[in-house]
Amino acid sequence: MTTNNKELVVEKIDNGTVIDHIPAERVFKIVSILGLDKYEDEILIGTNLCSKKYGKKGILKIKNKYFNQEEIDKIAIVAPTATIIIIKDYEVVEKKHVEVPERIHKIVKCINPNCITNVEEIDTNFDVVNKEPIRIQCHYCEKTMEEIQFQD
16 A cells, blocks of 8 residues: 555455445445455455545455355445445456345344244345335335344
């Protein structure tokens, strides 16, 4: 990492994923839900960075890590403005905006303690009622939630 008079320059990663355009206040939530606090390879965490489009943004560079669809859905739920950039041999091979799915299966916990998913071993299922800000409804008890709690 080097600096010049006006900007911080961070080394490129040879292989891995960059998650860009994360709302600054949600960067550490992304780190937590993806378990990156326990990841053993290089991670660059940037937050409160200037962004012309968003004012302040966050960015994560994760070396040698690629995310499956369930993990990308988690990112989309927390940071619907995020962009996923796949790097291989120092080159961008794919760049895509995350999309909040229409249905969320298994990854979110229902906040209703009486919901069957909290009483029996049944996978959760939610319909996305609103994408920004996120609002979801449990398929079983029909409880609507805006605060998302992820499964352990």
